Amino acid sequence: MNVLVINCGSSSLKYQVINADSEEVLAKGLCERIGIDGRLVYQPEGGEKETTEADMPTHTEAVRMVLDALVNPKTGVLKSLEEIDAVGHRLVHGGEAFAASTLITDEVVAAVDECSDLAPLHNPANLIGVRACKEVLPNVPMVGVFDTAFHQTMPEEAFLYGIPYEYYEKYKVRKYGFHGTSHSYVSKRAAEILDKPYDSLKTIVCHLGNGASICAVENGKSVDTSMGLSPLEGLVMGTRSGDIDPSAMEFIAKKENLDMAGIMNVLNKESGVYGVSGVSSDFRDLEQAAKEGNKRAQIARKVFVHRVLKYIGAYAASMNGVDVICFTAGLGENDGSIREMICNNLGYLGISIDKEANQVHGEEKVISTSDSKVKVLVVPTNEELAICRETVEIIKNK
Ligand code: ADP
Numbered sequence: 001m002n003v004l005v006i007n008c009g010s011s012s013l014k015y016q017v018i019n020a021d022s023e024e025v026l027a028k029g030l031c032e033r034i035g036i037d038g039r040l041v042y043q044p045e046g047g048e049k050e051t052t053e054a055d056m057p058t059h060t061e062a063v064r065m066v067l068d069a070l071v072n073p074k075t076g077v078l079k080s081l082e083e084i085d086a087v088g089h090r091l092v093h094g095g096e097a098f099a100a101s102t103l104i105t106d107e108v109v110a111a112v113d114e115c116s117d118l119a120p121l122h123n124p125a126n127l128i129g130v131r132a133c134k135e136v137l138p139n140v141p142m143v144g145v146f147d148t149a150f151h152q153t154m155p156e157e158a159f160l161y162g163i164p165y166e167y168y169e170k171y172k173v174r175k176y177g178f179h180g181t182s183h184s185y186v187s188k189r190a191a192e193i194l195d196k197p198y199d200s201l202k203t204i205v206c207h208l209g210n211g212a213s214i215c216a217v218e219n220g221k222s223v224d225t226s227m228g229l230s231p232l233e234g235l236v237m238g239t240r241s242g243d244i245d246p247s248a249m250e251f252i253a254k255k256e257n258l259d260m261a262g263i264m265n266v267l268n269k270e271s272g273v274y275g276v277s278g279v280s281s282d283f284r285d286l287e288q289a290a291k292e293g294n295k296r297a298q299i300a301r302k303v304f305v306h307r308v309l310k311y312i313g314a315y316a317a318s319m320n321g322v323d324v325i326c327f328t329a330g331l332g333e334n335d336g337s338i339r340e341m342i343c344n345n346l347g348y349l350g351i352s353i354d355k356e357a358n359q360v361h362g363e364e365k366v367i368s369t370s371d372s373k374v375k376v377l378v379v380p381t382n383e384e385l386a387i388c389r390e391t392v393e394i395i396k397n398k
Pocket residue numbers: 208209210211212238281282283284329330331332334335
């Protein structure tokens with residue numbers, strides 16, 4: 001069974017074709033600048049990456065181009081489109097309506113659309129991808145895999161904000177959490193690597209990328225996570241502020257003469273380690289600048305680590321213990337110095353890190369010492385594979 005995995009944004013569309021039986025990626029790539037001019041990147045397994053400039057006025061043309069590339073007689077990986085058995089879509093916000101992946105029907109599209117005011121940048125773009133695929137592959141079943149679904153197991157005490165309850169009742173203002181597909185995949189994989197039953201572990205997953213979040217997974221269920229109603233809450237990220245005293249927003253708005261949209265722009269795009277350092281949102285640039293003596297780059301890294309430490313401490317406390325800590329995503333998988341800065345402060349949990357193992361880049365590895373009370377692992381995330389697996393599960397039980 002082959003699954004086409006689609007992650008659709010407003011002007012881009014990432015895709016992979018995965019053979020669900022062997023879990024081999026047959027081809028992958030992306031369409032960029034959709035609606036502007038258009039560029040297709042296509043890479044068959046074991047082959048060269050090709051880039052083609054082509055007109056893509058809408059996502060429908062983009063999907064058509066992807067499919068044409070997949071069945072291209074020279075470089076394609078499929079004989080015909082009949083070989084695509086299902087499409088798995090990454091959908092960002094499922095609100096409270098979706099606690100699991102689901103077969104995409106017209107009702108599901110309408111329900112996801114209804115969640116759009118909770119994720120105005122993401123859900124409409126995701127649905128454009130769904131509609132484009134439906135137009136081009138009308139008879140192929142499609143499954144939606146939500147970033148929020150894994151966190152729907154959070155108890156009320158974790159997901160409610162300390163604000164009037166009627167805002168939850170009327171408008172569903174609450175913590176939802178994101179990166180759920182990644183947190184679920186990584187926490188499961190860690191249990192497999194450690195050969196422990198998934199439903200017996202207390203795991204903290206640190207998904208540290210440009211967007212970053214931490215999740216507490218107890219007995220296989222998400223019980224708390226750092227992102228909230230939107231992906232702005234929680235950790236200090238590449239350009240997002242994470243947690244901030246809401247009064248600071250009013251204070252800055254008055255001083256800088258900004259309206260709410262202006263403030264949100266600052267908190268989403270001009271803050272985080274980029275805002276603190278004034279150097280970059282990319283940790284590789286920050287490390288370089290910090291080494292060269294740039295004080296603000298040094299402090300930005302420390303601010304980032306400090307917030308991660310606070311969340312790890314909070315989740316170890318709220319779960320009444322922790323057995324496993326995992327690092328994943330761009331930074332978590334690759335940056336040994338940040339992992340070391342974090343783990344050096346976790347001695348109180350009985351954690352000790354094997355410095356040599358911690359040199360790892362982008363590979364599954366236990367980086368704690370054999371006598372460390374809590375196991376610490378690097379587990380590269382694979383959201384596309386997780387979406388493929390979910391899609392197969394749903395299609396099988398259809
Ligand atoms: P997102 O998917 O949220 O855009 P990623 O998971 O791709 O983010 O992570 C991107 C970040 O990971 C980069 O901004 C960079 O800071 C960090 N990163 C990626 N590769 C490395 C590396 N080799 N060393 C250190 N940091 C890295």
